[in-house]
């Protein structure tokens with residue numbers, strides 16, 4: 014049973030082919046710089062890396078053609094024909110309030126995802142392009158949408174409503190949606206296995222610390238609060254996003270600097286966070302190195318690290334209070350998985366707060382595998 018997972022971003026299309034019954038990844042890769050000069054394909058087969066080669070790729074339709082052609086390539090491919098693919102799972106960022114779980118893609122689902130493009134203008138349109146390209150190029154193979162937002166649809170109203178006039182919720186759907194849901198769900202399910210306890214009995218906090226960072230309070234396997242909000246800008250300090258901010262700061266900067274709305278949007282999403290504070294870059298590795306140097310910039314690197322760690326601690330306290338207890342805190346994604354120092358520091362500083370029984374664990378995330386599993390779960394019932 015072969016499942017192809019597709020994750021289309023604005024200028025990239027990641028893919029991974031799974032033999033789902035064996036829980037095994039057969040091939041994976043990414044087409045990058047779609048629609049830009051210098052498009053490339055990076056492909057791996059059975060763990061063997063074939064490096065990056067130049068391709069001509071003007072849009073997501075061409076990207077899917079490139080993916081299909083490499084997967085069925087005589088020398089580098091994993092399959093002889095696309096008829097071997099049983100299902101396709103797509104990562105879709107925004108499913109609004111409508112999608113509480115993964116779903117078989119139909120015309121109606123496509124129309125809904127189109128509708129939620131208004132809430133995720135950078136993310137939903139490329140996913141839709143990928144879905145539409147697959148329906149043409151891989152005709153007849155069932156497709157499933159797995160949403161970043163759906164895991165968080167269990168949040169209670171007090172966690173997802175903002176203190177704004179209520180009409181903006183009903184009129185525009187302004188509320189906390191939360192993101193990275195597939196990752197939070199994957200690591201919380203894995204944590205239950207590691208802890209050898211039923212997920213239903215556990216109070217967990219999952220910390221997805223990659224380029225984008227978010228934390229989720231998972232009680233009994235359900236997301237009850239999460240740090241990202243209406244967009245992925247809220248919450249923790251991230252690579253280039255500010256995270257939590259007094260909204261008046263935005264108005265003040267707008268007035269003082271005479272910026273356009275687009276420029277403020279870039280400022281908050283692309284020029285802030287670890288990059289903005291450190292002045293060195295958005296990569297935690299560079300900032301950790303920078304903090305050790307004896308230069309002027311070392312101080313700002315240290316500020317960036319301190320703000321990053323402090324906010325994680327603050328959210329752990331808040332979510333422990335929200336759940337009325339805490340069994341384990343899970344660290345995952347690029348920073349969470351590769352830098353145990355951050356977890357150890359948070360654990361040491363919270364020792365007297367969380368209680369001796371609370372475990373701190375690193376669990377690697379695997380969003381693609383969960384997308385493949387969900388896809389299999391849906392298509393096997395067809």
Ligand code: ADP
Pocket residue numbers: 222223224225252295296297298346347348351352
């Ligand atoms: P994305 O959100 O793009 O999927 P990842 O989960 O791959 O990101 O995380 C990327 C980030 O992980 C990098 O920007 C870098 O800051 C961080 N990272 C990777 N390896 C390490 C490491 N050894 N130590 C600290 N940070 C790391």
